[in-house]
Amino acid sequence: MEGLYMACLIGGVVYALVSVIFGDLLDGIFDFLSLDFLQPMTLVGGITVFGGAGVMLSRYTSLGAWPVGLISLLIAVVAGIAVFFLYVKPMENSENSIGFTMQSLSGALGDVTVPIPAAGYGEVLVKVGAGHTNQIAASFDNKEIPSSARVVVVEVKDSVLYVSEIDLNV
Structure with a gap:
């Protein structure tokens, strides 16, 4: 044995x-x-x-x-x-992936890095998994969004994130 x-x-x-x-x-x-x-x-x-x-x-x-x-x-x-x-x-x-789809960014929080005009494009920094990604963004509400404002991604169309400014102090 x-x-x-x-x-x-x-x-x-x-x-x-x-x-x-x-x-x-x-x-x-x-x-x-x-x-x-x-x-x-x-x-x-x-x-x-x-x-x-x-x-x-x-x-x-x-x-x-x-x-x-x-x-x-x-x-x-x-x-x-x-x-x-x-x-x-x-x-x-604990396995993490650095891959993401644009559609998966809906609902994500981000920070504006390049100001977004009311009728134009800017840029936002969005947290994805353990990292961050910069994406082209436009205002969902057609309102100007200043740099370093906190935003939420409302929808994604044609590789552009449509975002709205949020106030976390409310």
């Missing part, structure tokens, strides 16, 4: 090393698994912990083969769940 534990431990360590070196090539190997918690990090981490716990329990306790196997399996399941909720899930939620 110790051979199985050692194979799981060594296999997990080898997979970790290979994934560090060839991570992009291995990306998507487990895509056929549609369950969210069956991530490679979770599965291989659990198998590795199963092997390590099995080796340690069989060498340093007087428990029999079945209790060592069951305890190792329990430890591996707990470790897999911990890896999923403490590492994999937060990393999935």
Whole structure:
């Protein structure tokens, strides 16, 4: 039984090393698994912990083969769940994209960087994700909007943001 534990431990360590070196090539190997918690990090981490716990329990306790196997399996399941909720899930939620569409800017707040005349174009700075973008803007209300005024994007037509000045002190 110790051979199985050692194979799981060594296999997990080898997979970790290979994934560090060839991570992009291995990306998507487990895509056929549609369950969210069956991530490679979770599965291989659990198998590795199963092997390590099995080796340690069989060498340093007087428990029999079945209790060592069951305890190792329990430890591996707990470790897999911990890896999923403490590492994999937060990393999935933290992924940000710098891409945006013009239509997604509707409702966004911005600051006027180039004054917008009543019947003309200016420029606004809008926060997008973790960054900012400068866009051509026109007044939605046909009113002049001064530089550094706070605005909201009402609509987007023909790659132009139509904005209205807002007062946040109200």
